[in-house]
Amino acid sequence: MNVGIMNSLDTMIRTNDGGQAPLTTFLESPEVRMLIHDLRHLVQAIVGSVDTLQMAMEEHAADLTGKSLDRLRRNTDLAVDMLGHLGADKQVCGREITGCDVAQEIEFITDSLAPLLNDSGITIHQEVSPHTIAKIKKADLDRLLSNLVLNAIEATTDGNAPVTIMAGAVSDEAVQITVQDEGCGIDKDELADILQEGYTTKTQRGNQGLGLAIVKQVLETYSGTMRVQSWPGKGTRFIVCLPSAKKTR
Numbered sequence: 001m002n003v004g005i006m007n008s009l010d011t012m013i014r015t016n017d018g019g020q021a022p023l024t025t026f027l028e029s030p031e032v033r034m035l036i037h038d039l040r041h042l043v044q045a046i047v048g049s050v051d052t053l054q055m056a057m058e059e060h061a062a063d064l065t066g067k068s069l070d071r072l073r074r075n076t077d078l079a080v081d082m083l084g085h086l087g088a089d090k091q092v093c094g095r096e097i098t099g100c101d102v103a104q105e106i107e108f109i110t111d112s113l114a115p116l117l118n119d120s121g122i123t124i125h126q127e128v129s130p131h132t133i134a135k136i137k138k139a140d141l142d143r144l145l146s147n148l149v150l151n152a153i154e155a156t157t158d159g160n161a162p163v164t165i166m167a168g169a170v171s172d173e174a175v176q177i178t179v180q181d182e183g184c185g186i187d188k189d190e191l192a193d194i195l196q197e198g199y200t201t202k203t204q205r206g207n208q209g210l211g212l213a214i215v216k217q218v219l220e221t222y223s224g225t226m227r228v229q230s231w232p233g234k235g236t237r238f239i240v241c242l243p244s245a246k247k248t249r
Helices: 001-015 023-028 030-058 063-083 102-112 114-120 138-155 190-192 211-221
Strands: 124-130 163-169 174-181 226-229 234-242
Touching: 030 063, 030 114, 030 138, 030 211, 063 102, 063 138, 102 114, 102 124, 102 138, 102 163, 102 174, 114 138, 138 163, 138 174, 138 211, 138 234, 190 226, 211 226, 211 234
Parallel strands: 124 163
Antiparallel strands: 163 174, 174 234, 226 234
16 A cells, blocks of 8 residues: 555656656646645544544543544545555546445545634534435545635624535536535625636635635536635625436346
């Protein structure tokens, strides 16, 4: 496993003539910057799970201990999967993807963000149809979902306002995922720019403008689409469509 990761990193930093590219060039590449952005969030989730695990062990809470260990395992597996694909060909062959259960991944992302949600007081409201299967790799769906949900949380200034996630099949060919907040909203003049790398309306919070750019990159890989509806002062709705896949048994 570690050898595969190192091979992927080595592929990314080698130039065509076999020499070594400068480390700064490697770190400044869009793919690496986006990966570091997502890994930072994963590390935060892992730290939160470790804190919860420590508390659960001190209180001899077996159920919470098991849940925290599951969180740690899933997040570390996701980190390894993301690193393993670093530098891989971005072209995805649809016939190689058996499908990903959207409901399960929404539950995983929501659970991983539990420490952040508890601190902010924000709740997640789910309206998700079971057995909604999208034709997308699990790690990519997790990156898409986590960035959309984190974006919604960051836009929510009122801790009593929920973030709503809806998902379900809209046809035999398409799965729709909606993430909606009741936050600050986006001005009409800014809507055209929000998916561009580096563009952000949240500079005062240290945001780097990468989250929605990552969502765009994932959607382009799987021929997905996204619509954005926003009402300044009232909230924003992101509506994502992905190819559907039948559930394998």
